[in-house]
Amino acid sequence: MVTSMKLLILYYSGTGNTEFACIVASIVAERSGHEVTMKTFAKADEISLDDYDAYCFATPLQAWQPTKNVERFIKAMPSLDGKVAFLLSSSGGQPSQTAPLMTRWLNKKGIAVTGHHDLQSPDSWPVSRRFSHKLDQERPGVESVRELADFTRRMLDMQVAFLSGEQVVLPRHRVRPTPLFLLSRVERLPKGHPNLVMGKKKIIESDCTQCGICEKDCPAGAIRLDPYPVFSKECIACWRCINCCPEDCITTRMSSQYHYKGMPKKDELLEKAGLQ
Ligand SMILES: Cc1cc2nc3c(=O)[nH]c(=O)nc-3n(C[C@H](O)[C@H](O)[C@H](O)COP(=O)(O)O)c2cc1C
Numbered sequence: 001m002v003t004s005m006k007l008l009i010l011y012y013s014g015t016g017n018t019e020f021a022c023i024v025a026s027i028v029a030e031r032s033g034h035e036v037t038m039k040t041f042a043k044a045d046e047i048s049l050d051d052y053d054a055y056c057f058a059t060p061l062q063a064w065q066p067t068k069n070v071e072r073f074i075k076a077m078p079s080l081d082g083k084v085a086f087l088l089s090s091s092g093g094q095p096s097q098t099a100p101l102m103t104r105w106l107n108k109k110g111i112a113v114t115g116h117h118d119l120q121s122p123d124s125w126p127v128s129r130r131f132s133h134k135l136d137q138e139r140p141g142v143e144s145v146r147e148l149a150d151f152t153r154r155m156l157d158m159q160v161a162f163l164s165g166e167q168v169v170l171p172r173h174r175v176r177p178t179p180l181f182l183l184s185r186v187e188r189l190p191k192g193h194p195n196l197v198m199g200k201k202k203i204i205e206s207d208c209t210q211c212g213i214c215e216k217d218c219p220a221g222a223i224r225l226d227p228y229p230v231f232s233k234e235c236i237a238c239w240r241c242i243n244c245c246p247e248d249c250i251t252t253r254m255s256s257q258y259h260y261k262g263m264p265k266k267d268e269l270l271e272k273a274g275l276q
Pocket of ligand 1: 012013014015016017018019059060061062063064065090091092093094095120121124125237238239
């Protein structure tokens with residue numbers, strides 16, 4: 001009978017919401033006696049995926065689906081037959097078919113999926129910030145953190161049972177070819193995709209200090225300083241450069257006045273939810 005697992009939490013987070021969800025999950029898992037490693041997908045080559053018993057895969061939502069870099073990673077990773085994972089996501093409120101899609105990709109790698117939870121962060125979706133600017137700083141709140149913690153406990157119990165050879169009822173997901181789903185999949189095809197979905201990026205050179213934060217933070221390695229930021233076709237339109245620039249000097253015609261600088265009061269939320 002398995003009692004303690006080696007859990008690997010793999011995530012990408014553009015503005016910190018998904019990372020926050022992973023921190024909550026890791027605190028809960030550690031308190032439950034499991035050994036936890038948290039890694040971004042970009043740094044997963046520093047470890048051997050096979051060394052772990054169980055996994056958590058976490059992604060933000062972009063255009064009603066997991067981000068492009070997360071999809072690429074899962075599809076390219078080796079099979080992990082007999083392993084078990086749960087899924088986390090963070091969205092502006094429309095996780096759409098993230099769970100069926102990721103479950104399908106992971107099942108193809110031999111991984112059983114025990115469940116999915118979405119941490120809703122409506123304040124950080126550029127679409128709503130641009131068109132309604134309807135800020136909702138109350139979410140995620142303490143209640144959502146508690147729900148996430150409860151979900152993690154359930155997932156850990158299921159993973160332990162699964163690895164102990166007990167019968168575990170896994171949720172059944174089916175990808176539905178709805179118009180929105182088809183639109184989201186097609187949206188990624190055009191070559192000029194980043195410019196299409198976020199507008200052409202421009203640098204206000206007089207404000208840029210060439211600090212290199214955007215270059216270092218870009219999850220797709222699509223930025224180089226020459227001497228100001230230059231964007232390559234590897235850009236996945238995640239808005240991270242715009243959100244992480246301390247001088248607000250990267251702009252697009254789509255959203256520039258509404259930079260999301262990350263979820264406020266993270267420590268306070270953890271404390272109020274009894275996780276610190
Ligand atoms: C380019 C882009 C597209 C997005 N598309 C969606 C979407 O289709 N549905 C949704 O609910 N949220 C969407 N969002 C909102 C993000 O999923 C949400 O802000 C999430 O919390 C970001 O997580 P992160 O802070 O870990 O990057 C989008 C955000 C960006 C930047």
